[in-house]
Amino acid sequence: MASANDWAHWCTRFDALKDEVLGLHHSRRIWRAVRTMIETNPNVHRSGIAEHWLTQCYSVAQMAGVRRQVDRRADAVSLWRLLDQLAVKPGIATRAWFMQELQARPQSAPYTATLGDVFDTFAGAGKPSVDKDIVRADRDRLSNDAESAKRVVDQSVAHQADATRAGYAGVAIITWGELDTAIDTVGELYKKYYNLRHPGEKLGNLEPDLPAGWDRLFDTAWKYQ
Structure with missing residues (x-):
């Protein structure tokens, strides 16, 4: 049977994921900016070893971050769980509860009737609680879009898969497009359920504009001679 404590506990764990979700998008923003520097500056001396290392640092961290959000262990806090x-x-x-929260906030109270329709996104028109089929579809979308990242992390990052075992499915691979889709899906679903968790509020741009001077590190050559 559902209780207020169940929902309070859910909300606390949901809020705990915010920095992780933002971190995925923040890291991607920096990565893309650095790649643009490398690819558009003709004075950069390209190095297979150094570029491979940079790529590995970024991709492994991002895949692991996606993998965290589809962790199904009972002792884990993840978006999938x-x-x-x-x-x-x-x-x-x-x-x-949703309407009560809208009415309790001075910013949203005057617009409670309009903002209350947001709950329909999760429940359907007029229904008193969330629709399990809507949530299940989002859960399955997350699982599907993150599958490639999960397989690579499980087989090659967190563990070394035993290629001699019966049923070994081969080396897990992931494309840049699949990694971007996984990150996008994590962000989109977190933003969606943020509207449920925080009635009357919206989570802004997940991929922020970087502050002036953030790239000062690259103004001078790293190699000291």
Whole structure:
């Protein structure tokens, strides 16, 4: 049976993921800027070893970050587990709570009737609690889009897969497009459920504009002679 404590616990764990989700997008923003520097500056002396190392640092960290969000272990806090828990016990998130939160915030109280329609995104029109089928579809989308990253991390990063075992499926690979899709999906779903967790609020741009001077490190050559 659903209780207020169940929902409070869900909300606490959801909030704990915010920095991790933002970190995925922040890192990608920096990576793309650095790659642009390398690829557009004709004075850069390209090095296979150094570029491979940079690429590995970025890709391994990002794949591991995606993998964290689809962790299904009982002792883990992940976006997949939170969606799964909400799909199993959709009654913990109610329209009554959502409307009460809107009315309690001075910024949203005057617009409660309009903002209250946001709950329909998760429940359907007029329903009192979240629809498990809607949440399950989002959970499965997350699992599907993160699968390539999960397989690479499980087989080659966190562990070394035993190629001699029966049923070995071969070396896991991932494309840049698949990694970007996984990061996008994590971000999109976190933003979506942020609207449920924080009625009347919206999570802004996940991939921020970098502050002036952030790239000062690259103004001079790194190699000292």
